[in-house]
Amino acid sequence: MTETTVNADPAELAKFSELAHRWWDPESEFRPLHQINPLRLEWIQSHLPLAGKRVLDVGCGGGILSDSMARKGAQVLGIDLAAKALKVAQLHALEAQTPNVAYREVSVEALAAEEPGSFDAVTCMEMLEHVPDPGSVVRACSRLVKPGGWVFFSTINRNPKSFVFAIVGAEYLLNLLPRGTHEYLKFIRPSELAxxxxxxxxxxxxxxxxxxxxxxxxxxxxxxTSVNYMFATQRA
Known part of the structure; x- marks a missing residue:
């Protein structure tokens, strides 16, 4: 990836920007994110108590995870390249008076060049399956965290079961997600992420x-881990 190219799919950014105004409606297309957020938050906290920690949330979207981590006492920076979703996140933080959370429109690679080794933890949840080069994101997350710091990932496995559950089931039969949310070929096997x-x-x-x-x-x-799975990793 060259300096001038951004590791993002314009169609993916447009898709999430189109839905941005519905991000904080727990009965909207983002209902699954609202439902899994307490599980993700508790899992992160079990590895690293968040109070007083500096945390980066990569691909933060409308800020559901960023907001909840800030409310646990972390100093949170949420980053994304979908400008409308970031505006929604900022507005929600203002309305809810969430302490210690800020948002920036910047790529994770650019921030890694700017602030290497600056964070106690980095979260990158439900994001890797939406970018052209997931390896680049993983490397940038590693650069951003302090030695001994934690990087948390969540994504979707690539196999016949995940195709049936995450695309056919979630998008077409149960209408849990908008159709076209995921592309099967962008799913990532645990061995690949490892x-x-x-x-x-x-x-x-x-x-x-x-x-x-x-x-x-x-x-x-x-x-x-045959469909949705999470990794807790630690920087050497």
């Missing part, structure tokens, strides 16, 4: 899966 992490100097410490029951409409964490 390789990106190793190359970037990150040690994989913990893996967790996330499951959904359409009858109870409930999400929970488990050992099953």
């Amino acid at each position: 390789a990106h992490a190793r190359t970037a100097g990150l040690e994989l410490v913990h893996t967790r899966g996330m499951e959904y029951n359409p009858l109870t409409r409930r999400y929970w964490l488990s050992g099953d």
